[in-house]
Amino acid sequence: MSGSVNRPAFAPASVADDLSARGFGRATRRILFDKWIGRLLPLLFIVVVFPILDMIWWIAQNALPTMTWSTLTTPLYGDVGGLYGAILGTTYLAGLALAICGVLGIFGGMYTAEYASPRTATFARLFGNILAGTPAIVIGYTGYFLLVLYTGWGTSIAAGAITLSVFMLPWVFRTTDLAFLSVPPTLREASLGLGATHRQYLFRVGFPVAFPRILTGIFIALAIGVGETAPLIFTAGWQLAPATSLTQGTSYLTGLIWTYFDEPANLGHLLALSFQAAFILFVIVIGLNVVVQIIGARYRRRLKGLFA
């Protein structure tokens, strides 16, 4: 091994240098353990998703065979008829509630993100989140006393919608807040640096950029409003005939299930209606959530474009 050319050699290797995963030893055990964790953990998805799929299957099974177009267009009368009144009632309740909590929530969220002092903002977020975690039945009780009894309105769409809006508000509030927070600071500084007033920034730049995300908040709130039962049980009343005024009580999809789910078997039609209502609810809510996810994904892509 002499001469003008040096022979290259790799640094002497010890057994510990054996890079292959075969053989014995701790490293092998660790790597194998990791591999098996990686294989077994995804099985948890089956544990969680299987019951849900089972639920969807059974609800569809019980709802679809007897569902026709007239189910959606005829009101319920006694134990015959369809879901028209309930669909109408849900539309009124959720629509009105969304109008209320939309206005309050968007202004509140915008203020929190853009104007409030850090201290105020922290507290506003905390209270928003606490309200989101308040049991719906407690809100329902409050609505019953405050709006049904003390105002003298009686059970009515108005009382139900306002109560419902309290439950929906935190979601609009929170997403609006997050939406304005996620506007790239560079964009904000750029427009303010160009001499725009804060108001001009907010409406010309901030709001358009944040809008898709605010929309997701609205849709989430809508999904919650459509699917919630507890705030309405004692406030929205129950009237089978399609509602014609906000002072009347109404039937609504969740209330229909709530009312008829344990009907004796001889009223099978009502049980079928309950399942149909559940199916419709399910479709609406999942549909809204899918829309939310799509908007969210597109929004993120757009933001990425803004940054690049």
Place this chain on the structure above:
Amino acid sequence: MEVRGPEHLLELPGGTVPSPSDLQVVRSVMSGLPPRARGMVSYPSSSEPRSGSVGVTSPAPSSPSTGAPHPKASQPAGSPGQGGDRADWKCPNCSAVLPKIGADGYVTCSFCHAVFTTGQPTVAPASALSEMMAGELALSIQGLSVLAGSKALVQDINLNVASNKVTAIIGPSGCGKTTLLRALNRMTELSGLKVRGQVLYGGRNIYGAGIDAVRVRRRIGMVFQRPTVFPSSIFENVAFGLRIDHEPEDVVERTVITSLKRAGIWDEVKDELDRPALTLSGGQQQRLCIARALAVSPKVLLMDEPTSSLDPIATQKVEDMIFELKQHYTVVIVTHNMQQAARVADLTAFLFQGKLVEFGLTKQIFESPREKLTENYITGRFG
């Protein structure tokens, strides 16, 4: 004199199944003694070429029966057996046949370490360089490309990393230094990047089949640009790698102490090992991270701008420490700071737009660069 074909690089060290006495050696590796003093098992150079056996594509056809013959004798460049247009490169300095991996460009001979440009077979013999590279190799990077989608962040790198030397990688911002460094211990796969080519460590491709990244990273450690201490005590930070191996307490203790000493932070923390590591200063945190990397007894330490977030005094300390580390480890350091490269590195590689432009002795790179690009960068004309 015997020169062998490149398949020599692919040789496996000895048998693959460790015997009990070998495991004993592993244990002593953990004991924190200097690796040289531990009587590491060194394998006799096997005469049996094991081409194609470890997921490494053997670049040159090798004769299976005898020991690898002289490349001139049996493997003329562009051996017809290979088929197609695939020809091997021939080193103009020592006439060794090199595997043709990747496109034309700058190639470092794996045997004499001459740097030559394919197509222009007259490049400096680089005798001082071969002197420096005469010892063992820690890593041999062959035709390495790193791809993000179809975009190559790093392209066709051929580079040898000498054992127990400090190799610096310099180059303008965004040229792929970090990417190259991360490819050396398979951190690239965490950010979804694709790697082509080979990185040979101990003669084996770290990207080969059956090689687990976890083992690679145990041998090839990494220190990041910003200190990344775990939110636990100083002691537990350094002990991290040993704890996951369930080392006995006394081994852990000894190794932690040795590592802290080698990282040059022992004197500052020896009385408060239970202190939360996050309360240390930035410079101390960075040295703690180095100690933590040393505790798993790597052979190679990759450092990505380890001092860029530190003040001059802390930088000085880290640089001193790197100088000491050479005794026991091979260091590859990425730096933006040319003075730093000149101070700490034995060898320097200049990277530009993902390609290796020049590699040589630090002194030579800084005083008489062969390439115009290198000169421009060194003299600050860009970057």
Place this chain on the structure above:
Amino acid sequence: MRNQPGVARLSNPPGGMSLRQFFQWLSGAAVAMIPLYFIIAIVATLVYASGFQNFGWSFFSTNWNPNPNDPSVAAYGWFDFAVGSAITSAIALALAMVLSLGLAVCIVSFLPPFLSRLAAPVTDMLAGIPSVVYGIWGYVILAPYFSKVIDPWMVGTLGFLPGFNATPTQYAGGVGLILAIFILTIMVVPITTALVRDSLRSIPKELEEAGLALGATRWETMRRVKIPFIQRSIFSAGLLGFGRAIGETVAVFMVIGNEVTLPTSIFGGSTTMATLLVSQMDSAFTYPLLLKALVEIALVLMVISLSVNAIGLRLLGRKTVTGPGGIE
């Protein structure tokens, strides 16, 4: 930081009212505090509606005897229902936490990227399914299945444990604590999964890479670096999940059996505080004292959920909780 005073100064054009002043005019203190106003309104209304009725110490007991004919023996102790709430929520939460820790860890570290991008929205979506839908599925489909298959099987295998024994008549209807726990678990999992997952994602990437660069496996990095890093957030996810479980009314009402007693077995019917508020309301319309008792129990529930949520949110240590649709 977003709310710099310097920025606000920019919004004062000469003349006219700035939007800032508009907001101040609109709200006095801040529209931002609307949720607080609502919380205050809820508590105030309930306190007022309770008529400050004093039920004495028997209110804090297991003695529930809403005897309308003889008010002198009437007692409104709600501890039985607190136990019902505690059992259902605690067991459901324990199961849900195990599941959601596993799911979150899996989504963040073990699934290939495209599956992980898919799994997150899917689990989020499950959080949106209305509770009546769970309820009707539980009552109509699951209850018979539980009474015929699950309950006998569990009594057979776990019957030796206290609380797991039951006679067939006890679980004849299939509704009961065990079904309520099952439904609650499925309902809480998406929420806690989202919270844990977002916490795991908020860990600096460098910290994870540091662990992996030391030759730790994904699992070891998770266990020894990431999980310790978000311990508090995990605890707070548990608290927030608990708040949800204890307040859930409709679905639990539909499957728990609504027996106004403490069951001797996990297969028997029971009542939680939240379902009591619904199941007793029809009688309460006629008996004012019972109504007041229910209102006070609602207040207790409000206080519990308020404190659980407040503590949970404080511990979470993030400014905002991302919800379903969880963006970033």
